[in-house]
Amino acid sequence: MLASLEDAKVLAGGQSLMPLLNFRLARPAHLVDINRVGGLDRIYERDGGVAVQALARQAAVEDSELVARVCPLVPAAVRLVAHRVIRNRGTLCGSIAHADPASELPAVLLALGGHVIARSKRGERKIHADTLFAGVFETSIAADELLVEAWFPKSPKPFAILEESRRHGDFALAGVVRAGERLALFGVAPTPVLVDPKDPARGLQPSGDLEASPEFRLHLVRVLTDKAFAA
């Protein structure tokens, strides 16, 4: 269906897409609601990690014993996403496909070295996190493809996710994800970025807005990195 429509957007949980539609910031010609597609809401163990399918709600991921056991970094990150009422409807895969530069889950996928599975009439392909995020709200998923599953490897220890935001549940001004010795940042570049934990702010040119100047965001990166590696 996605292949046959011009300018179509996939609607899953809608917790990011619906506000954009309400404000007419996004005006796609077609919406393809996948909520009635059966058998696409599983959370299961695969290849030593956890796979989360496209319709698994963030609240289900947050409450999953399997995810907590194999990949505790993921529920720690999910709890920072908006509020429980939003997570009752929002999907983990939707957060990744939406690719908001300030959102947590894309950075978690990148820090852990996970991947997503994209499916279309042409077949299925695996897209690794380091080639998935192409820009602000942009991924390398093609217009005729559906992100059907995100896969996270087992969380290495120690791990941490820390962020600073103006209000509880709001988007982060800057955030860091530590997975073992790997460090990913969010909110400071057009996409989540992997950086050197010894010099996390090197080469970064975050944007400034009313809530935080570029300098303040770089300061947050350094402070949050120190905290993440002090544990």
Place this chain on the structure above:
Amino acid sequence: MKVNGVAHPAPSDSRRLLSDHLRHDLGLTGTHVGCEHGVCGCCTVLLDGAPVRSCLMLAVQAEGHEVTTIEGLAPGGAQLHPVQQAFHECHGLQCGFCTPGFVMAVVGLLQQHPHPTEEQIDEGIAGNLCRCTGYASIRRAVKRAAELSK
């Protein structure tokens, strides 16, 4: 879709938001609309028992599901729901605009945590904005609602 236990036909306009459908098509104006982008929480309803934002769903997406609005908690002016009773006793409202959303969110919170800690209460109501009370009386109301729900 079923709304407060009553079956209703799907809206003819597929672009209709669930919040607008409830208010304008079904006349259930207890569900309030504040920000229309998921921040204020006024439009919170239960979808198959779990609280969601009705302004972030299309009405057609509720087809085949059960929606509960604030009107469905104490149908026909019967005895107040324990959460409503608690908000009444603890003065958990002033102007009342945010109240339906708070009540529905707290119903969901108490399903998840029947005996919530202070932290769970704060987390549970963090997605709803109240510009009158300063939240202190709402926190008390959540505790009282947990007692009344025993």
